[in-house]
Amino acid sequence: MKLAVIAGTPGSGKTSVLIHAGRTLLRYGLRPAVVKIDCLWTEDDRRFERLGVPVAVGLAKDMCPDHYSIYNVDEMLEWARSQQADVLLNETAGLCLRCAPYPDSALAVCVIDVTTGPNAPLKVGPLLTTADVVVVTKGDMVSQAEREVFRERILEANPGCRIVEANGLTGKGAAELAELVRDGPEVGGDMRLRHNPPLAICTLCTGELRVSKRHHRGVLRHLDGFMEYSGE
Amino acid sequence: MAQDGTCTLTIIGGVDKDGSLERVGRLEMRRGEVIGIVGPTGSGKSSLIADIEQFAAGDTPSGRKILIDGCEPRSETRSDPRKKLIAQLSQNMHFLADMTVGEFLRMHAKSRGRSPDLAERVIELANTLTGEPVHPDHHLTILSGGQSRALMVADIAVISDSPIVLIDEIENAGIKKREALDLLTGEGKIVVVVTHDPMLALMTSRRVVMKNGGMVRVIETSVDEEKVCEDLAKVDSWLMNLRETIRRGEVVGAAT
Ligand SMILES: Nc1nc2c(ncn2[C@@H]2O[C@H](COP(=O)(O)OP(=O)(O)OP(=O)(O)O)[C@@H](O)[C@H]2O)c(=O)[nH]1
Numbered sequence: 316m317k318l319a320v321i322a323g324t325p326g327s328g329k330t331s332v333l334i335h336a337g338r339t340l341l342r343y344g345l346r347p348a349v350v351k352i353d354c355l356w357t358e359d360d361r362r363f364e365r366l367g368v369p370v371a372v373g374l375a376k377d378m379c380p381d382h383y384s385i386y387n388v389d390e391m392l393e394w395a396r397s398q399q400a401d402v403l404l405n406e407t408a409g410l411c412l413r414c415a416p417y418p419d420s421a422l423a424v425c426v427i428d429v430t431t432g433p434n435a436p437l438k439v440g441p442l443l444t445t446a447d448v449v450v451v452t453k454g455d456m457v458s459q460a461e462r463e464v465f466r467e468r469i470l471e472a473n474p475g476c477r478i479v480e481a482n483g484l485t486g487k488g489a490a491e492l493a494e495l496v497r498d499g500p501e502v503g504g505d506m507r508l509r510h511n512p513p514l515a516i517c518t519l520c521t522g523e524l525r526v527s528k529r530h531h532r533g534v535l536r537h538l539d540g541f542m543e544y545s546g547e
Numbered sequence: 548m549a550q551d552g553t554c555t556l557t558i559i560g561g562v563d564k565d566g567s568l569e570r571v572g573r574l575e576m577r578r579g580e581v582i583g584i585v586g587p588t589g590s591g592k593s594s595l596i597a598d599i600e601q602f603a604a605g606d607t608p609s610g611r612k613i614l615i616d617g618c619e620p621r622s623e624t625r626s627d628p629r630k631k632l633i634a635q636l637s638q639n640m641h642f643l644a645d646m647t648v649g650e651f652l653r654m655h656a657k658s659r660g661r662s663p664d665l666a667e668r669v670i671e672l673a674n675t676l677t678g679e680p681v682h683p684d685h686h687l688t689i690l691s692g693g694q695s696r697a698l699m700v701a702d703i704a705v706i707s708d709s710p711i712v713l714i715d716e717i718e719n720a721g722i723k724k725r726e727a728l729d730l731l732t733g734e735g736k737i738v739v740v741v742t743h744d745p746m747l748a749l750m751t752s753r754r755v756v757m758k759n760g761g762m763v764r765v766i767e768t769s770v771d772e773e774k775v776c777e778d779l780a781k782v783d784s785w786l787m788n789l790r791e792t793i794r795r796g797e798v799v800g801a802a803t
Pocket residue numbers: 323324325326327328329330331332359408452453454455456481482483484
């Protein structure tokens with residue numbers, strides 16, 4: 316079984332590119348299955364269903380969507396096996412850029428939209444810097460020079476990555492991505508994350524609604540960068 | 548691409564919008580050639596040059612394939628700007644990047660493996676094509692359409708000095724189109740010009756006619772057409788002079 320984790324900011328074109336890549340995987344004779352993780356609602360499952368492959372949705376609701384996605388990797392793989400799939404495509408919700416939901420023995424794909432401007436690759440953080448493949452979408456909306464500058468910025472943030480210029484509308488680049496998924500690693504038994512999630516577990520995580528500082532406990536960081544533990 | 552004169556760019560035809568085979572099944576372009584692309588709006592002109600820019604390999608809606616010297620380009624030639632053979636001046640020219648002109652050009656030079664010092668030269672050249680000058684500290688997003696295009700023309704001439712140049716409707720930018728075209732068409736390049744402008748269309752040696760997404764015909768520019776083009780050039784320079792006079796806020800005299 317192979318696993319590809321496709322992360323990226325909302326609306327960056329993950330589903331559009333994956334649908335085209337899925338078609339190529341089917342042409343290769345592979346049996347892909349798709350799990351879409353989102354926060355509250357998604358209709359991506361209906362779009363993927365048109366591919367005629369098994370699709371499942373996981374809604375994180377009250378849990379952080381990336382943590383939810385990581386926590387459920389085993390269940391997702393089990394489900395994919397029960398569907399006789401040999402490739403699992405996991406599209407994440409990708410909201411908090413600090414979490415990178417990429418296990419080591421998976422193909423880590425970050426989808427990023429070129430219209431977010433050339434500073435975006437510097438803002439995205441581990442989601443981009445720990446990815447194997449960076450898929451750049453919506454190149455049709457900017458000039459060639461802007462595409463090239465964007466590419467340069469990605470390489471500054473993640474010098475080792477493979478960049479795929481894709482178009483979610485026409486399917487350009489999807490075959491290249493499909494090839495990388497096909498040649499990607501087999502999932503291992505004891506997968507580890509590539510990057511530690513941010514420190515959390517404060518009173519907000521457990522449901523505190525009051526804003527004032529005096530109500531909060533845990534590992535907390537001040538605006539000036541000072542970090543402290545407040546509690547017993 | 549070989550640096551000697553043996554290079555060709557080949558388009559292997561695909562299908563039009565209805566999925567029927569293109570009537571022009573194969574088209575070869577040689578170095579030093581300026582070739583036109585004409586046809587009504589929506590007929591697929593921009594799509595054709597997009598196919599060339601991305602070295603389509605049957606993976607775009609048209610199913611066309613692009614060959615360099617008769618072979619499919621390797622994947623690093625397809626994507627790495629340092630090895631890129633193609634410079635493209637696209638039709639929609641609104642910058643989204645929130646950077647200054649100078650910063651952007653230096654970064655672009657770097658992405659192409661060129662010296663960042665070229666940025667100044669680009670701005671200087673751009674300012675010979677446009678009215679209100681562009682300044683290195685300007686934010687890209689405040690440039691007008693014409694200023695943006697002038698900047699990109701100069702960028703192609705100086706930074707992306709590539710053997711294949713693709714130009715989409717340069718006449719609609721409100722910049723000096725002849726001067727811009729001269730800057731872009733260096734010696735020994737393959738230049739593809741999408742145009743609705745009769746003079747620019749007749750300045751090429753051949754033109755591809757597009758219809759319903761497909762290449763339907765290739766017309767060689769005849770001797771008669773070359774004569775028409777010379778007359779047009781006179782009319783055009785008269786028009787351009789009038790335009791400049793009016794732009795400067797002066798009054799024009801009667802034609803002599
Ligand atoms: N112009 C252009 N639009 C694109 C491209 N790729 C995707 N889009 C459009 O961008 C929008 C969002 O695309 P999706 O594929 O749904 O993005 P997503 O990342 O899956 O979105 P979420 O799953 O909601 O986070 C859609 O309207 C697409 O049609 C592209 O390459 N160019």
